[in-house]
Amino acid sequence: MRNLILTLLSIAASFAFGQTNRLDSLLVQAKQYRVEDTSRASILNELSIQLSNSDFDKGMAYADSSIALCTRIKSDVKLATAYYAKARNLSSDGQDSLAIVNYQIAYDLNKKVGKELACGTMLYNMGISFYNLSYYKKATEMHTKALAIFKKLKNEKGISAALNSLGIVAMELSDYSHAIEYYLESLDLAKRNNDSTVMANTLMNIGIVYKNIGDLNKAITYMNNALRIYQQQSNNLYIAKAFNNIANVYGEMKQPAKALEYYDKALEINKQSDYEYGIASNYINMGIELRQLNRFTQAYQSLQKAEALFFKIDDKNNYAIALKTKASLLLAAPDSTLLQLGIASPQKTAIVKSLLNQAKDIFIITEDYASLADVNDDLCRLYENSGDYKNAFTHYKQYVACRDCVLIDEHKIEIEKREMKYDFDLREQELKVANIQKQAELEYEQVNRQYTLAGGIALLLISGGFFISYKRRKDALHKRKEAELNASRVESELKALRLQMNPHFMFNSLNSITNFIDQHKTETASNYSVKFAKLMRMVLENSESPEVPLADELQSTELYLSLEALRLKPKLTYTINMESSLDAENIMIPSMLLQPFVENSIIHGISPLSDGGTVSISIRQQEQWLFINIDDNGVGISPEKPAMTERKSMAIRISNDRIALFNERHQTHASIEYEQLNPGTRVVIKIPLTLQF
Amino acid sequence: MIKAVIIDDEQHCIDRLCSLLSAIKNPDIQLAGTAQTVDEGLALISKHQPQLVFLDVQIADKTGFDLLKAIPDAQFQVIFTTAHDRYALQAFRFCALDYLLKPVDADELQNALMKVTSMKNNNGISEQISELLKGMSNKPRKIGVPTLNGIVFIPVSEIIRCHADGNYTELHLAGKKQMVVSKTLKEFENLLADYSFFRVHHSDLVNLDYVKSYNKGKGGYLILDDSSSVEVSSRRKEELLKKLGGM
Numbered sequence: 001m002r003n004l005i006l007t008l009l010s011i012a013a014s015f016a017f018g019q020t021n022r023l024d025s026l027l028v029q030a031k032q033y034r035v036e037d038t039s040r041a042s043i044l045n046e047l048s049i050q051l052s053n054s055d056f057d058k059g060m061a062y063a064d065s066s067i068a069l070c071t072r073i074k075s076d077v078k079l080a081t082a083y084y085a086k087a088r089n090l091s092s093d094g095q096d097s098l099a100i101v102n103y104q105i106a107y108d109l110n111k112k113v114g115k116e117l118a119c120g121t122m123l124y125n126m127g128i129s130f131y132n133l134s135y136y137k138k139a140t141e142m143h144t145k146a147l148a149i150f151k152k153l154k155n156e157k158g159i160s161a162a163l164n165s166l167g168i169v170a171m172e173l174s175d176y177s178h179a180i181e182y183y184l185e186s187l188d189l190a191k192r193n194n195d196s197t198v199m200a201n202t203l204m205n206i207g208i209v210y211k212n213i214g215d216l217n218k219a220i221t222y223m224n225n226a227l228r229i230y231q232q233q234s235n236n237l238y239i240a241k242a243f244n245n246i247a248n249v250y251g252e253m254k255q256p257a258k259a260l261e262y263y264d265k266a267l268e269i270n271k272q273s274d275y276e277y278g279i280a281s282n283y284i285n286m287g288i289e290l291r292q293l294n295r296f297t298q299a300y301q302s303l304q305k306a307e308a309l310f311f312k313i314d315d316k317n318n319y320a321i322a323l324k325t326k327a328s329l330l331l332a333a334p335d336s337t338l339l340q341l342g343i344a345s346p347q348k349t350a351i352v353k354s355l356l357n358q359a360k361d362i363f364i365i366t367e368d369y370a371s372l373a374d375v376n377d378d379l380c381r382l383y384e385n386s387g388d389y390k391n392a393f394t395h396y397k398q399y400v401a402c403r404d405c406v407l408i409d410e411h412k413i414e415i416e417k418r419e420m421k422y423d424f425d426l427r428e429q430e431l432k433v434a435n436i437q438k439q440a441e442l443e444y445e446q447v448n449r450q451y452t453l454a455g456g457i458a459l460l461l462i463s464g465g466f467f468i469s470y471k472r473r474k475d476a477l478h479k480r481k482e483a484e485l486n487a488s489r490v491e492s493e494l495k496a497l498r499l500q501m502n503p504h505f506m507f508n509s510l511n512s513i514t515n516f517i518d519q520h521k522t523e524t525a526s527n528y529s530v531k532f533a534k535l536m537r538m539v540l541e542n543s544e545s546p547e548v549p550l551a552d553e554l555q556s557t558e559l560y561l562s563l564e565a566l567r568l569k570p571k572l573t574y575t576i577n578m579e580s581s582l583d584a585e586n587i588m589i590p591s592m593l594l595q596p597f598v599e600n601s602i603i604h605g606i607s608p609l610s611d612g613g614t615v616s617i618s619i620r621q622q623e624q625w626l627f628i629n630i631d632d633n634g635v636g637i638s639p640e641k642p643a644m645t646e647r648k649s650m651a652i653r654i655s656n657d658r659i660a661l662f663n664e665r666h667q668t669h670a671s672i673e674y675e676q677l678n679p680g681t682r683v684v685i686k687i688p689l690t691l692q693f
Numbered sequence: 694m695i696k697a698v699i700i701d702d703e704q705h706c707i708d709r710l711c712s713l714l715s716a717i718k719n720p721d722i723q724l725a726g727t728a729q730t731v732d733e734g735l736a737l738i739s740k741h742q743p744q745l746v747f748l749d750v751q752i753a754d755k756t757g758f759d760l761l762k763a764i765p766d767a768q769f770q771v772i773f774t775t776a777h778d779r780y781a782l783q784a785f786r787f788c789a790l791d792y793l794l795k796p797v798d799a800d801e802l803q804n805a806l807m808k809v810t811s812m813k814n815n816n817g818i819s820e821q822i823s824e825l826l827k828g829m830s831n832k833p834r835k836i837g838v839p840t841l842n843g844i845v846f847i848p849v850s851e852i853i854r855c856h857a858d859g860n861y862t863e864l865h866l867a868g869k870k871q872m873v874v875s876k877t878l879k880e881f882e883n884l885l886a887d888y889s890f891f892r893v894h895h896s897d898l899v900n901l902d903y904v905k906s907y908n909k910g911k912g913g914y915l916i917l918d919d920s921s922s923v924e925v926s927s928r929r930k931e932e933l934l935k936k937l938g939g940m
Contacts, residue, residue, distance in 0.1 A: 693926040
């Protein structure tokens with residue numbers, strides 16, 4: 001999926017400035033024009049921006065001297081651009097957290113001087129930096145704000161850039177329906193404006209969406225359409241990329257011959273433009289496809305070329321991947337191939353080991369944990385086969401450690417995806433508290449990720465296609481893992497929420513107990529506290545499991561009601577009714593589901609009444625649903641008091657979130673609704689009828 | 694009349710139990726003394742030879758188990774008292790030993806005392822205690838079940854399956870033995886949660902070590918080593934297969 005970045009960054013670049021290569025003339029100007037004014041600032045800024053993709057140190061130096069200059073001459077307009085230039089450099093270097101800080105300064109300055117379009121651009125770029133950091137929610141937020149500004153200013157380029165970026169973020173979150181929506185809107189706009197570049201890019205992105213949702217034929221159609229436009233424009237870089245993407249899809253379709261045909265085309269163009277990264281990644285992909293066709297010798301030669309090229313251009317990580325791919329090819333190759341390659345079969349293991357170990361040393365430096373895990377896995381198996389269990393075990397341990405790193409990373413992204421889906425800021429806050437430790441680990445991981453990206457961005461620009469082929473195998477392996485991980489993530493978040501119920505419940509209970517002691521004799525108070533201890537135990541025990549038998553939930557609810565009745569005597573009465581056909585031992589419901597609503601009815605419904613009232617709980621089944629009504633004949637919702645918002649306790653908010661997660665976990669539509677009674681309030685909890693046996 | 698002592702490191706716990714005991718008429722409890730450390734407790738027991746000991750789990754830096762270890766052939770009944778110690782509670786239940794949760798509830802104290810009186814001639818107490826102590830260091834291998842003749846210890850590995858019969862449970866044991874215990878299936882399910890037992894159905898808890906084969910169907914059914922067949926609820930099928938697959 002990484003090749004998305006290509007489109008994203010390329011649009012961003014062409015949108016923000018013309019790609020004119022005026023670096024040389026700028027350098028001359030900078031030398032000649034030394035007057036301390038805004039013109040010099042402009043030159044410095046543009047220089048810095050031009051250098052941002054190629055020379056970080058110089059780019060930063062120019063940005064910093066421009067910042068100093070603009071501060072001296074007090075030009076906020078140019079100062080904003082200077083900070084923007086600095087941010088661009090930082091972002092290109094993978095330092096996106098710092099980039100965001102500088103974009104923010106630039107944004108504030110632009111806002112101050114009233115440059116709206118620039119504000120939009122800053123927000124848009126911040127979005128890209130957030131995207132690079134995998135903060136997808138923030139990225140979407142920024143792009144959406146930028147989009148609003150661009151729309152207001154009717155800036156077509158901005159609109160289409162923002163739409164495409166929103167699509168890319170949505171795609172990263174596997175939210176394909178939104179991604180398509182954004183792309184179609186962008187496509188529409190591009191058609192109206194006859195902007196063929198944007199049209200082609202968008203078509204390509206739509207193709208990628210279809211590839212990701214497995215509609216490969218559609219993917220090819222869209223990519224071919226994009227390809228035709230690129231061809232009309234004779235845009236060689238993009239033509240090669242399109243060939244590459246189409247080849248990837250054919251690879252996915254298990255049509256290696258067809259894939260090879262397209263890689264060949266891409267290779268030809270890349271060779272013409274002497275594009276070494278592109279050539280190298282074509283070769284490595286061709287190696288993988290040739291192997292599929294059992295053309296081992298050719299595959300090996302192709303990988304050799306890739307290896308040599310990556311070494312030449314000093315792309316360490318891809319060099320190591322080439323070594324690793326070569327190693328697994330050798331392992332799979334028949335003896336006859338090995339002979340052709342001049343490798344005697346007894347040497348095979350030693351050669352493979354040495355290739356893997358070389359790759360391993362590099363991956364450690366580049367911190368590519370996914371590849372490192374693979375290499376350790378391979379090494380572990382090699383040692384195991386040769387009976388060297390000690391070494392096998394060592395590599396197994398390393399494999400597990402690396403895999404955990406990767407999983408934690410993916411876990412983080414998963415969490416981000418979820419936060420996107422359920423935009424409950426409050427809950428987010430609470431989860432953060434509950435998961436402080438988890439966050440700490442993730443932040444550690446975040447740091448590593450930044451470095452990987454820092455080295456990765458430039459390479460991914462061209463070799464994204466290759467990355468996909470390489471990832472394909474791994475994806476298949478991890479798909480089931482991911483599903484399990486996803487389930488356990490929802491589980492752990494549900495648990496965090498359940499556990500948050502406990503403190504609320506306890507402190508509310510202590511409050512009741514104090515209240516009771518204030519009013520009663522010590523003996524009754526002591527009985528009361530013993531019963532409360534019992535309830536507390538029950539609640540703690542129930543909150544251990546995600547779901548409990550309805551019987552258990554009713555038992556604790558009744559104990560709770562009886563205590564409250566004792567405390568509020570004689571104001572509170574209660575009834576619990578259940579359809580006799582229901583088997584409460586066998587029906588499962590989320591634990592601690594009723595209590596917050598019952599508590600709410602008592603505190604806000606009944607206790608303000610001088611004559612007291614009744615809480616009635618009734619449970620019935622209707623088709624495949626279980627309905628739990630919690631009625632009170634208390635104060636209720638009155639027009640002058642928007643009760644539902646005021647009456648919502650923390651515990652009820654948590655309950656709503658739990659239901660949302662429950663729905664995600666079980667793919668269902670459980671709900672909590674409020675009705676006005678005369679007098680009083682009814683809460684209707686609707687959950688799918690789930691039986692234990 | 695039952696002669697009793699209380700061993701607990703916290704004075705207020707002793708006080709509460711004393712005051713509750715003084716209000717109980719039947720059985721007649723004569724409180725011989727109280728102690729706040731394990732050593733004091735041992736001295737107290739050897740001096741008074743009580744029939745009943747209320748024993749706290751955490752006693753300063755030692756435990757009630759340390760005290761029991763020092764008395765290999767105990768002749769008294771024990772009622773443990775503890776606030777919240779899940780591990781210990783599971784161990785007590787496993788050996789069918791009595792316990793009270795703090796703060797102690799008057800009704801529960803009464804129930805426990807009635808049980809103690811009815812088990813007055815329980816010769817199995819030293820076995821219960823020795824199984825408890827074994828279970829503290831290792832996963833217990835035997836489970837204590839109450840029968841008309843007192844507590845009987847059965848090796849967990851000999852239980853093939855448990856079948857619910859209202860508030861009773863039938864245990865089907867290796868060697869074609871069978872017994873009926875007045876505990877619910879749910880209690881057994883909780884007790885045996887850490888072993889290879891799986892609730893395949895509303896009314897059956899099966900030791901997966903004894904599964905001979907699984908026959909497909911909506912839920913399907915299991916054939917066990919004693920050639921009995923047990924239906925599998927369709928809702929439990931998936932998890933069962935996962936468990937069987939993982940073994």
